[in-house]
Amino acid sequence: MKILVIGPSWVGDMMMSQSLYRTLLSLHPGAEIDVMAPDWCRPLLSRMPEVNRALSMPLGHGALALAERRRLGLGLKTQGYRQAIVLPNSFKSALVPFFAGIARRTGWRGEMRYGLLNDLRVLDKTAFPLMVQRYVALAYDKADIQSAGDLPQPLLWPRLDVRQDEIQAARKTFSLSAERPAIGFCPGAEFGPAKRWPHYHYAALAQTLIARGYHIILFGSAKDRAMGDEISAMLPATAREYCRNLAGQTALGQAVALLAGCQAVVSNDSGLMHIAAALERPLVALYGPSSPDFTPPLAQHAKVIRLISGYQRIRKGDDEQGYHQSLIDIHPDRVIAELETLLPMGKGS
Known part of the structure; x- marks a missing residue:
C-alpha cells in the first residue's frame, strides 16, 4: 500500500506528524509512506525510518500557484498511491492529491476543501485537544474515531534516529x-x-x-x-x-x-x-x-x-x-x- 502525506511546514508540526507515520505503519505493515514537504524538512524526514521518500514541495506558504500544483499532482498520477492524507488545513495544500487523482483523500475540513478531499473530517477541538491526536486520528476510519479517547493508547510518539x-x-x-x-x-x-x-x-x-x-x-x-x-x-x-x-x-x-x-x-x-x-x-x-x-x-x-x-x-x-x-x-x-x-x-x- 502506498500513501502520500502532504506534510506541515513548521519544525514542531513536522515532528509531531511522525506519530501519524508510525501509526500508519503499525496499521499497514509494509506500507510505503511518502511525505511531500519543503526541502528544509529532509534532515528530519531522513531520520524517520517510517518515511519511504521525502518529496519536494517547492512552493511557499502564500503561493497558490495553481498551475504548478497541477503539474506536481499530474506527476504523481503513475505512483500508485491508494490514499493521500493532507495535514495542513489550507485549500491549496489539498490541490496536489486532487490533481494526482488519488482515490481516497483524507483530511480535516479546514479551508473550503469540499470536493478536494473526499474523506473529509469535521474537527471538534474539544474532542481532540492535542495536535498530535488530530494527526493520528487521520490514520483511522472516521467512523471508528470520534474523540481522542478512541485512539489506541499509548500514542506512538516521534522518535528520530541519529547514528x-x-x-x-x-x-x-x-x-x-x-x-x-x-x-x-x-x-x-x-x-x-x-x-x-x-x-x-x-x-x-x-x-x-x-x-x-x-x-x-x-x-x-x-x-x-x-x-x-x-x-x-x-x-x-x-x-x-x-x-x-x-x-x-x-x-x-x-x-x-x-x-x-x-x-x-x-x-x-x-x-x-x-x-x-x-x-x-x-x-x-x-x-x-x-x-x-x-x-x-x-x-x-x-x-x-x-x-x-x-x-x-x-x-x-x-x-x-x-x-x-x-x-x-x-x-x-x-x-x-x-x-x-x-x-x-x-x-x-
Missing part, C-alpha cells in the same frame, strides 16, 4: 571538545520575544552549569544569533570559553546531531524543543503565553515549567525587551531543580 558517527562528525565540524558533557540551550522562538525565556536567565543558568562542569551549546537560527551573543557576553570571562553560540551556523541536520549528543536540553516552546523531545534528551521546556495543552513536548524525560494557564495570543510582552512576565518569573533555580530530577548534576557529571 553515533553523525554526532561525532558534527562535533568535529564545530571543534567541540568532548572533555565536558554538553547541555543545549534553545533560546529562540519563531513567534517573537513573548515566548522567550529572558537572555539574562539563560546566562545565569549557563554560569551555574559551567561551574558544575558542563559545556553550553546555544542553538537556533540566524535570527537567534544576537540573543546567543547576549547570553555569552553576560558570562564571566573564565566561563565564556565553555559557552558556544552556534545559532545561525548549523544546518538543521547538524543541529539535530548535536542535540542528540547533549546530556540535556533547556528550551523555549519552539521547533527545536520538539526535536529534542524526539531525540529523547532530558528536556526542560519553558512556556509562557503559548500552551503545552496543545503542543507539549512528547517525551517521558521532559519537564514543562509554566506559571500561567490558558493560551494567550501575544507576540511581545510588556517588558521593555518584549519578554512576558510569566517567563520572567521562572527563575534559573527552578530550572536547575527540574534538571536535577532528570540527570546527575554534580560537578563534572
Whole structure:
C-alpha cells in the first residue's frame, strides 16, 4: 500500500506528524509512506525510518500557484498511491492529491476543501485537544474515531534516529571538545520575544552549569544569533570559553546531531524543543503565553515549567525587551531543580 502525506511546514508540526507515520505503519505493515514537504524538512524526514521518500514541495506558504500544483499532482498520477492524507488545513495544500487523482483523500475540513478531499473530517477541538491526536486520528476510519479517547493508547510518539558517527562528525565540524558533557540551550522562538525565556536567565543558568562542569551549546537560527551573543557576553570571562553560540551556523541536520549528543536540553516552546523531545534528551521546556495543552513536548524525560494557564495570543510582552512576565518569573533555580530530577548534576557529571 502506498500513501502520500502532504506534510506541515513548521519544525514542531513536522515532528509531531511522525506519530501519524508510525501509526500508519503499525496499521499497514509494509506500507510505503511518502511525505511531500519543503526541502528544509529532509534532515528530519531522513531520520524517520517510517518515511519511504521525502518529496519536494517547492512552493511557499502564500503561493497558490495553481498551475504548478497541477503539474506536481499530474506527476504523481503513475505512483500508485491508494490514499493521500493532507495535514495542513489550507485549500491549496489539498490541490496536489486532487490533481494526482488519488482515490481516497483524507483530511480535516479546514479551508473550503469540499470536493478536494473526499474523506473529509469535521474537527471538534474539544474532542481532540492535542495536535498530535488530530494527526493520528487521520490514520483511522472516521467512523471508528470520534474523540481522542478512541485512539489506541499509548500514542506512538516521534522518535528520530541519529547514528553515533553523525554526532561525532558534527562535533568535529564545530571543534567541540568532548572533555565536558554538553547541555543545549534553545533560546529562540519563531513567534517573537513573548515566548522567550529572558537572555539574562539563560546566562545565569549557563554560569551555574559551567561551574558544575558542563559545556553550553546555544542553538537556533540566524535570527537567534544576537540573543546567543547576549547570553555569552553576560558570562564571566573564565566561563565564556565553555559557552558556544552556534545559532545561525548549523544546518538543521547538524543541529539535530548535536542535540542528540547533549546530556540535556533547556528550551523555549519552539521547533527545536520538539526535536529534542524526539531525540529523547532530558528536556526542560519553558512556556509562557503559548500552551503545552496543545503542543507539549512528547517525551517521558521532559519537564514543562509554566506559571500561567490558558493560551494567550501575544507576540511581545510588556517588558521593555518584549519578554512576558510569566517567563520572567521562572527563575534559573527552578530550572536547575527540574534538571536535577532528570540527570546527575554534580560537578563534572
